[in-house]
Amino acid sequence: MRRLLLIAIALCLAASSCKASNNGQTVAKVNGETISANRLALALKFELSKYDPKVADDTKRVDALKKSLLDEMIKKRVLVKAAERSGVALTDSELSEFYTYYKSRYTEGTFQKMLEFKGINYDEWKAEKKREAIIEKFLEKELVSKIDVTDTEIKKYYKQHMKDFSKGDEVRARQILVAYPKLASELREKASSGENFASLAQEYSMAPEGKRGGDLGWFSRGIMPKAFDEACFPLPAGEISPVVKTEFGYHIFKVMERRGSHSVKLEDVKDKIVARIKQQKMEVMFDKWYDELEIDADIHINEDVLKNVTAPKEIK
Structure with a gap:
């Protein structure tokens, strides 16, 4: 099809x-x-x-x-x-x-x-x-x-896909994405030395969220590309990842916050459903x-x- x-x-x-x-x-x-x-x-x-x-x-x-x-x-x-x-x-x-x-x-x-x-x-x-x-x-x-989507259809979908709306551990992270490995290494060194990660993302990152300081928001495992999960989930809050190469370019991640598993209410995912x-x-x-x-x-x-x-x- x-x-x-x-x-x-x-x-x-x-x-x-x-x-x-x-x-x-x-x-x-x-x-x-x-x-x-x-x-x-x-x-x-x-x-x-x-x-x-x-x-x-x-x-x-x-x-x-x-x-x-x-x-x-x-x-x-x-x-x-x-x-x-x-x-x-x-x-x-x-x-x-x-x-x-x-x-x-x-x-x-x-x-x-x-x-x-x-x-x-x-x-x-x-x-x-x-x-x-x-x-x-x-x-x-x-x-x-x-x-048209009825309320009955929405409730039925929510009940049938409860696992989709029960989130596991999540992280909130920022990223800087650049095209060249040397620049990525230089930016990681600056961030690790105390320069503001969000400001560096705004200036250098070519990813769409760069304008908002590289903020990727909250995400659980499996939502982002595998390389993102592998870089971010092992890190404690406040830590910066090594340079990560993907098909998109060269990434640096900083984990801002972490939270444990929780269920999402119907009203919070209604638009998504x-x-x-x-x-x-x-x-x-x-x-x-x-x-x-x-x-x-x-x-x-x-x-x-x-x-x-x-x-x-x-x-x-």
Whole structure:
């Protein structure tokens, strides 16, 4: 079953410092709009960074990843075109608000670092955000607005998923995320020497929460990436982790507080439950609805180009 294209899905691009080998080639066209082999190659590189390096040598898995990534790119373009045909459009005010909302999550310095880390320029970032905004508005109009969730459904879901709302040990932590290991080590040394961790995060971190001092809020095991849990949960409050490398970059964590297991009241998770139920209903509706949109779309995939798309190599 096709995976639901969630509202505001962000197609991850590769980090900077890479060489692409697919210049000038088109891997697909969707209603006349091209998808370049370069773009797919960069997305493939980022996706592969999440796996064991041996996966890159598994031709079948790499081919499956390429097709999955291309399918998501095609879906987004099909949805945007369908949105335009249905009369969904963004006002200048809506688009400006959308840009401002996402950009406000960064300081100017960390925003530029984020673009550099993902290997995109400002115009590419704006184009992607515009596409996401149109899709969000379209899905809201065609699907989300037509989904109702009753109090009975909410209570039933809560009772059936009590384990999900009984939290184990939690930590509240801050993080600093940077692209380079040397900078991460320097910042860790500064923080360990007594410099304000939140201020360092505001100045240097390229993560979205950097603007608020790197505050990740409270989280239990399994909510964040595994590397976050492994770095944070062994630490007592007030301690700073070693530098941690992930596919996102180089992290430094500081545990601010800890608390033991506890149950969460229904009223505290009602919005989350409503969102989950809506997503479940939306997934049921989405497949048939999207299939009808795809039938009307003009989609051409260059299988020869797709076959030869490879993830770009790092610059040494």
